[in-house]
Amino acid sequence: MSLGQSVLVVDDEKQNRTLLAELLASECRVILARNGIQALERAREQAPDLILLDVMMPEMSGYQVIQALQQDDATRQIPVIIISALDAPADEERGLDLGAVDYITKPFHPSIVRKRVRNHLQSVHRRNLLENLAKIDSLTEIANRRRYDEALESEWRRCARSGSPLSLAIIDVDHFKRYNDHLGHAEGDHVLHRIACELNRFVRRPGDLIARYGGEEFVILLPNTDALAAANLGHEIRASIEALALPHPNSPVSRHVTVSMGGISAVPTGGEVDPKFFQEADAALYAAKAEGRNRVFWRHG
Ligand SMILES: [Mg+2]
Missing domain, CATH: 3.40.50.2300 (Response regulator)
Incomplete structure (x- = not known):
């Protein structure tokens, strides 16, 4: 053996x-x-x-x-x-x-x-x-939310101990409901799988994690990564999804499938994950959508 x-x-x-x-x-x-x-x-x-x-x-x-x-x-x-x-x-x-x-x-x-x-x-x-x-999302074959929750807890503690920054991004596929309504759920599933594959290319270091959070939402966890580096990666990812040029005939944003992203970077403190960490990233995502989608907003904790 x-x-x-x-x-x-x-x-x-x-x-x-x-x-x-x-x-x-x-x-x-x-x-x-x-x-x-x-x-x-x-x-x-x-x-x-x-x-x-x-x-x-x-x-x-x-x-x-x-x-x-x-x-x-x-x-x-x-x-x-x-x-x-x-x-x-x-x-x-x-x-x-x-x-x-x-x-x-x-x-x-x-x-x-x-x-x-x-x-x-x-x-x-x-x-x-x-x-x-049990920690893999069956549709996209990347980590699922359970795996993400575990990784967040352990990376939070690890970064708190070493005093290093932790970054989190939430990615949302723009007007995905319209996509499904227009092209059908099978095509929708296919697009999610395609996006997951693309996101996976950006997992470069051992602690980095890309997961499907639910529906058309993905998360990226980047330990030991400050806001500048994380936001740069975020912009790269957004551009790479748009460059896939997957047709989205009913999107008011673009002819192609695009994503909006909200991110947060902070040096964790304490042993327990602060719920504000996710909430801040979610608020940044909300702002990115409100500003017209297909863009990246980043916050410093
Ligand atoms: Mg003995």
Whole structure:
């Protein structure tokens, strides 16, 4: 299996770590930790797909590690398999009660461990696929509003921590109702798909996101981007949509399909997204429409 998955092996005994690392090398990338503190650090920084956790360790037991993992949003969803010399049913029950997905007793049978890890990694992979599918808009095949909401929350916090500007644009297809009324909904869907493809060309950096917000509205999220750079990109996007020259026979704005855009740039503060951020961009969009559409208005927060 080469899905780029990783497993964090936590054990205070070097011999066990080495053994498990060799055992799993053919299945995934192996990350090692020799105590609970190191395990929590690596889990947070490297986001492994699965954790193999020893119970009896000095300072912090495996049970305490599980509890700490569950208290952190970044590590809560990582499945944990306990590997322990404690083989009484009560120990196994305690581990499973704490949320471990599996319990393997020592001494373990190498090929059984390998196969169990393989099975759990496959479940993780399937779960990730389903989660990603649930965040794609089926018509345009770009991110949907749910994905956008999540990205906004995490980029807001990230930019607040680093003191960097975050920019947001809302894009609305001009007179889209007229387009649908005149040419039919199938053509309307086709235009939305075409616009989404064009917008996608402007996603250049890892944190940038283009999503369908709903109906004929799209959003663009640009972390670490100030108002000048974001508005420039906005103008480029508006021009590129017009240059597609998609006929819009019933538009009072142009012979072609055009978009209006409202944007906002601000340095986020606090851990929660300020609802004004979106409202300001929406107000700028409203102003762009009121001024005659097919234009970009940008606000500074
Ligand atoms: Mg131990």
